[in-house]
Amino acid sequence: MAEAAGSGLPNGGESQRSRWKYLDNILNRRGPFTDPEWQPGEAVIEGLSRAKILGAGGLGCEILKNLALSGFKDIHVIDMDTIDVSNLNRQFLFRHADVGKYKAEVAAKFVEKRVKGVKITPYCGKIQDKDEDYYMQFAMIVCGLDSIEARRWINATLVGMVDDENPDSMKPLIDGGTEGFKGQARVIFPTMTSCIECQLDMHAPRAAVPLCTLATIPRQPQHCIEWAHIIAWEEERKEITLDTDDPEHITWLYQKALKRAQEFNIPGVTYSMTQGVVKNIIPAIASTNAIVAASCCNEAYKIATNTNPFLGFPETDNYMMYTGDESIYTYTFQHMKKPDCPVCGNLARPLQVNPNSTLHEFLESLAERPEAQLKKPTIRTEEKSLYYQFPPSLEEQTRPNLPKKLNELVSDGEEVAIDDPAFQVQFKYKLVFQK
Ligand SMILES: [Zn+2]
Numbered sequence: 001m002a003e004a005a006g007s008g009l010p011n012g013g014e015s016q017r018s019r020w021k022y023l024d025n026i027l028n029r030r031g032p033f034t035d036p037e038w039q040p041g042e043a044v045i046e047g048l049s050r051a052k053i054l055g056a057g058g059l060g061c062e063i064l065k066n067l068a069l070s071g072f073k074d075i076h077v078i079d080m081d082t083i084d085v086s087n088l089n090r091q092f093l094f095r096h097a098d099v100g101k102y103k104a105e106v107a108a109k110f111v112e113k114r115v116k117g118v119k120i121t122p123y124c125g126k127i128q129d130k131d132e133d134y135y136m137q138f139a140m141i142v143c144g145l146d147s148i149e150a151r152r153w154i155n156a157t158l159v160g161m162v163d164d165e166n167p168d169s170m171k172p173l174i175d176g177g178t179e180g181f182k183g184q185a186r187v188i189f190p191t192m193t194s195c196i197e198c199q200l201d202m203h204a205p206r207a208a209v210p211l212c213t214l215a216t217i218p219r220q221p222q223h224c225i226e227w228a229h230i231i232a233w234e235e236e237r238k239e240i241t242l243d244t245d246d247p248e249h250i251t252w253l254y255q256k257a258l259k260r261a262q263e264f265n266i267p268g269v270t271y272s273m274t275q276g277v278v279k280n281i282i283p284a285i286a287s288t289n290a291i292v293a294a295s296c297c298n299e300a301y302k303i304a305t306n307t308n309p310f311l312g313f314p315e316t317d318n319y320m321m322y323t324g325d326e327s328i329y330t331y332t333f334q335h336m337k338k339p340d341c342p343v344c345g346n347l348a349r350p351l352q353v354n355p356n357s358t359l360h361e362f363l364e365s366l367a368e369r370p371e372a373q374l375k376k377p378t379i380r381t382e383e384k385s386l387y388y389q390f391p392p393s394l395e396e397q398t399r400p401n402l403p404k405k406l407n408e409l410v411s412d413g414e415e416v417a418i419d420d421p422a423f424q425v426q427f428k429y430k431l432v433f434q435k
Pocket of ligand 1: 194195196197198199337338341342343344345
């Protein structure tokens, strides 16, 4: 079987092709799960090698290696980071001599050298640097991003790109993420299946804590650390630039946080927690990354070749969660699309509000809501602008609304639109006054 597929590929001699013998076994014959319409053979192999695929983010090494070894030949990679010594324990494409160089470039070169015939095009920067034209060239996108903000951005961008007249404009998004021993792999068919924004309350990110909570009544040890980090340092050591790698600086923050925690009777502040909160460390475990990246790349392979059913299509399970922190548990389910999703839905979401709270308090509460997690919200009703963060002239003009009570600004049941430029997201809320 392998011989039959030996020609017709770039750089494909027989010895080259033998590398793909076992993969070809899947591509050259039917299996128990293949669709009756599906035709095995050359065309499928060609399709796989031509499918332009984009990988990005912290699971990058695993994703690149897996895609290259799965038969993808035109791979693009985006990553903004440079290599740090602390990456070397798990990001296996990097060596000590590479420290300081761009991850995307070093990884691309390494994989190209090891897997002949594969072309990897690196881009060193943020996914937000690129526009719709750029994303339009890919067959699909595999993301192992470590930031929620970047995930929400690419999700909103891909949903926005869908043009009903052009089936090619729908780019499957395969997303993987890990945190310690836990992780998830999911597939999104923008506008057709539940999107990342629909699922935002699924992962438990570190919710942004409003400044007023930090400044007045902390409730958790982390609040005390953030207080030391954001407020105390600014007040007492303004002239020194905080260096989160300097143990003296971390010790100072730790002692400040500990003292504040004791004042409020909050247990649990430790040195390592201080370090974790300040550096925003999400623990990365190499094996969890490998499991999740492998699941994502297998889905990419199945979507590109149609050899087997894959997550998310049509109308099936679209979300695999992996939980390894207490023994092992995996669960795959269908996350439903939300009709009031701010990215892929169009209905306003009812939201109970206290009519006597101020606009300022309401906007701050949006940072804490798990389905919103907004940073710089701008709010308006159908008729008027209530508060704009930008531009400065509009900010100044709308600022007097901040101390006003909600019932002075909106009527019971009125719809408001809330935007946050960081995520390209617009929330529609129907404000219902609590009685
Ligand atoms: Zn959605």
